[in-house]
Amino acid sequence: MRKVKIAGTGLIKVKEYWDRSIQDLFAEASLKAIKDASIGDLDKVYVSNMGAALMQDQLNLATILTESLGKPGLSATRIEAGSASGGVAFHEAVQAVASGYSDAVLVTGVEKMSDILPDVVTTGLAMAEDQEYTAYTGVTKTGIAAMIHRLYMDLYASPKEICMMAVKSHEHAVGCKHAQYPFKMSIERAMASPMEADPIHMMECSGIGDGAAALVLVPSDDEGVEVAGTAVSTDYTSIAQRTDPLEMRAIKDAAEKAYKMAGIKASDISLAEVQDDYTINGILGIEGLGLAKTGEGTKMVNNGDVDKDGKTPINTFGGLKARGNPLGATGIYQLAEVALQLQGKAGDHQVEGAKIGVAQNMGGMASICSVNVLRRVGE
Amino acid sequence: MRKVKIAGTGLIKVKEYWDRSIQDLFAEASLKAIKDASIGDLDKVYVSNMGAALMQDQLNLATILTESLGKPGLSATRIEAGSASGGVAFHEAVQAVASGYSDAVLVTGVEKMSDILPDVVTTGLAMAEDQEYTAYTGVTKTGIAAMIHRLYMDLYASPKEICMMAVKSHEHAVGCKHAQYPFKMSIERAMASPMEADPIHMMECSGIGDGAAALVLVPSDDEGVEVAGTAVSTDYTSIAQRTDPLEMRAIKDAAEKAYKMAGIKASDISLAEVQDDYTINGILGIEGLGLAKTGEGTKMVNNGDVDKDGKTPINTFGGLKARGNPLGATGIYQLAEVALQLQGKAGDHQVEGAKIGVAQNMGGMASICSVNVLRRVGE
Numbered sequence: 167m168r169k170v171k172i173a174g175t176g177l178i179k180v181k182e183y184w185d186r187s188i189q190d191l192f193a194e195a196s197l198k199a200i201k202d203a204s205i206g207d208l209d210k211v212y213v214s215n216m217g218a219a220l221m222q223d224q225l226n227l228a229t230i231l232t233e234s235l236g237k238p239g240l241s242a243t244r245i246e247a248g249s250a251s252g253g254v255a256f257h258e259a260v261q262a263v264a265s266g267y268s269d270a271v272l273v274t275g276v277e278k279m280s281d282i283l284p285d286v287v288t289t290g291l292a293m294a295e296d297q298e299y300t301a302y303t304g305v306t307k308t309g310i311a312a313m314i315h316r317l318y319m320d321l322y323a324s325p326k327e328i329c330m331m332a333v334k335s336h337e338h339a340v341g342c343k344h345a346q347y348p349f350k351m352s353i354e355r356a357m358a359s360p361m362e363a364d365p366i367h368m369m370e371c372s373g374i375g376d377g378a379a380a381l382v383l384v385p386s387d388d389e390g391v392e393v394a395g396t397a398v399s400t401d402y403t404s405i406a407q408r409t410d411p412l413e414m415r416a417i418k419d420a421a422e423k424a425y426k427m428a429g430i431k432a433s434d435i436s437l438a439e440v441q442d443d444y445t446i447n448g449i450l451g452i453e454g455l456g457l458a459k460t461g462e463g464t465k466m467v468n469n470g471d472v473d474k475d476g477k478t479p480i481n482t483f484g485g486l487k488a489r490g491n492p493l494g495a496t497g498i499y500q501l502a503e504v505a506l507q508l509q510g511k512a513g514d515h516q517v518e519g520a521k522i523g524v525a526q527n528m529g530g531m532a533s534i535c536s537v538n539v540l541r542r543v544g545e
Numbered sequence: 546m547r548k549v550k551i552a553g554t555g556l557i558k559v560k561e562y563w564d565r566s567i568q569d570l571f572a573e574a575s576l577k578a579i580k581d582a583s584i585g586d587l588d589k590v591y592v593s594n595m596g597a598a599l600m601q602d603q604l605n606l607a608t609i610l611t612e613s614l615g616k617p618g619l620s621a622t623r624i625e626a627g628s629a630s631g632g633v634a635f636h637e638a639v640q641a642v643a644s645g646y647s648d649a650v651l652v653t654g655v656e657k658m659s660d661i662l663p664d665v666v667t668t669g670l671a672m673a674e675d676q677e678y679t680a681y682t683g684v685t686k687t688g689i690a691a692m693i694h695r696l697y698m699d700l701y702a703s704p705k706e707i708c709m710m711a712v713k714s715h716e717h718a719v720g721c722k723h724a725q726y727p728f729k730m731s732i733e734r735a736m737a738s739p740m741e742a743d744p745i746h747m748m749e750c751s752g753i754g755d756g757a758a759a760l761v762l763v764p765s766d767d768e769g770v771e772v773a774g775t776a777v778s779t780d781y782t783s784i785a786q787r788t789d790p791l792e793m794r795a796i797k798d799a800a801e802k803a804y805k806m807a808g809i810k811a812s813d814i815s816l817a818e819v820q821d822d823y824t825i826n827g828i829l830g831i832e833g834l835g836l837a838k839t840g841e842g843t844k845m846v847n848n849g850d851v852d853k854d855g856k857t858p859i860n861t862f863g864g865l866k867a868r869g870n871p872l873g874a875t876g877i878y879q880l881a882e883v884a885l886q887l888q889g890k891a892g893d894h895q896v897e898g899a900k901i902g903v904a905q906n907m908g909g910m911a912s913i914c915s916v917n918v919l920r921r922v923g924e
Contacts, residue, residue: 258622267643416617
């Protein structure tokens with residue numbers, strides 16, 4: 167199989183776009199990535215999106231968005247895997263180039279939620295759970311995270327130690343031009359915010375925002391940022407069916423496969439992006455990636471290991487909490503950020519000597535997870 | 546890139562399943578295909594589905610359906626491309642094996658509509674058109690097909706000549722165990738049925754039905770049925786933006802690319818499945834595949850060329866009209882049927898000496914189209 171590299175990245179600021187359409191957001195990020203890649207012709211477009219069927223009443227989305235690039239005749243595909251859509255779409259796009267079927271692929275994640283009624287968004291988030299066994303009970307995504315959060319508190323860490331995940335993400339977002347909330351947040355402020363679902367405070371949850379992020383993939387020329395490993399794995403959808411509700415098997419399994427493909431161990435990783443849509447999810451992401459032992463994720467967050475100059479910097483542009491979480495776009499934001507780090511283009515966020523970066527993106531309560539490993543090659 | 550073959554097929558009857566869930570339908574077809582393939586382990590599942598977000602309130606569908614196979618840890622991806630979802634998902638699944646990333650892939654299409662209110666289904670069908678420019682006008686999918694149908698009537702053929710497409714599909718469905726409507730239908734009956742959208746009669750439209758179809762793909766061992774060519778292409782979504790509304794550029798372009806990859810001409814094709822969700826679409830599918838010249842598709846249908854013993858048999862198990870059209874599953878039904886023909890397992894529907902078969906599956910009014918070419922090899 168051919169090796170694949172990232173030739174271009176395109177990001178727009180995550181925010182509330184009241185005056186722009188989903189096509190607009192898609193086109194801006196996509197054209198930025200195409201320009202950055204300095205390529206002539208694309209042959210395929212992957213669109214990752216979670217909720218357009220519910221929020222824009224739109225199916226056949228890849229065709230409709232691809233049309234906004236003004237190039238009829240392109241191949242187009244839409245991937246939906248709940249909030250893992252971005253990482254899964256990237257995995258598919260890598261295969262398109264690796265197989266030799268495509269020579270230049272655009273993969274763009276896009277989501278538009280701010281002009282949708284909040285209860286529709288909340289319903290949409292719960293639609294990643296099984297409608298016949300879980301979602302119909304009326305439980306929200308936050309409600310499920312709250313159960314996990316409480317169990318982790320009972321076994322391993324204090325509320326403040328878990329909450330520190332959000333504080334660190336905000337610290338990293340300061341100065342980030344594409345972040346929705348590029349400001350510091352104190353642990354006191356977070357712990358004083360209202361309960362969203364006890365014991366999760368509002369300021370421990372990622373917010374509602376619109377965004378689009380794009381990457382261009384081409385065959386590798388042994389220079390730049392290569393895809394070293396890529397994997398997707400699934401688990402039982404309901405946490406009630408799992409042997410250990412705190413063991414996120416889909417994360418571990420995808421990480422193991424992606425690391426094997428890349429020929430790396432967790433200790434080789436220079437930096438990582440984890441899915442901190444809730445503080446507890448960020449902690450479990452760190453543990454699932456093998457960066458900390460079970461029950462020790464909070465230690466890593468609290469002792470400075472995740473800082474920009476720490477052992478393994480995590481969420482260096484703010485993560486889902488502070489950069490923002492436009493669902494189907496999030497996985498592509500993560501990968502674009504890792505690519506910028508490995509290209510040495512991360513500006514004030516730059517992690518010195520970054521060589522291997524990982525992005526972890528999951529849907530449901532880790533019922534599906536993608537882990538993608540990028541590596542800087544050549545000089 | 547590795548060559549890919551079809552190792553197993555699984556079909557269930559298209560009908561109204563009032564007592565079964567979408568998981569049930571998915572699992573039955575998938576397990577049939579896995580059994581038929583006689584393989585031990587799968588490593589990836591592709592799910593093609595159009596409307597579950599609307600009709601089952603379900604996102605993250607690939608994870609939830611894959612769970613019903615009882616094997617957590619599989620990789621899973623859902624593809625949505627309107628009613629082209631099946632053919633596009635197959636195209637992706639081929640890449641997974643061709644790239645070397647996967648050694649055994651299940652691709653299952655599934656759709657469940659009969660327990661949904663008809664206006665929701667009608668709305669869902671229109672959601673393949675652009676919400677900002679077309680769907681918001683209230684036009685239905687049948688309404689758009691009616692405009693094309695009338696233009697074709699004005700230029701090339703009589704209403705009866707076009708209607709014959711449906712008569713032929715019904716003729717081919719007789720005796721087909723997985724067909725929803727396995728009975729003959731006279732041209733008189735079709736022409737006497739109510740107008741759905743003038744000039745399209747009700748009996749010229751495919752119906753509402755539930756179904757699931759599955760294929761298992763593995764690397765080729767130069768025996769059996771190989772994927773010779775596969776392509777997906779897009780066009781302007783709105784027919785108003787196209788130079789010639791009767792030129793289905795996405796069909797032509799995908800056919801050209803797939804034939805080139807397979808090293809064939811249209812005249813080499815032994816049989817084809819075309820998307821006759823409306824009679825006019827079946828005719829334009831035949832022309833788009835290059836099996837007849839522009840304006841001469843109806844001649845081919847009326848002179849017997851499409852019959853089982855004709856020049857190029859079309860829709861040999863009844864097509865969308867008579868086998869049934871469970872949207873996201875339809876493209877996989879088509880490919881499974883072509884595979885059965887090339888394997889010599891088509892029973893009473895067998896086309897003698899079939900060597901090369903083509904399936905054409907489109908979404909919207911051919912705003913996206915997949916063309917897949919299968920070939921019998923070895924002996």
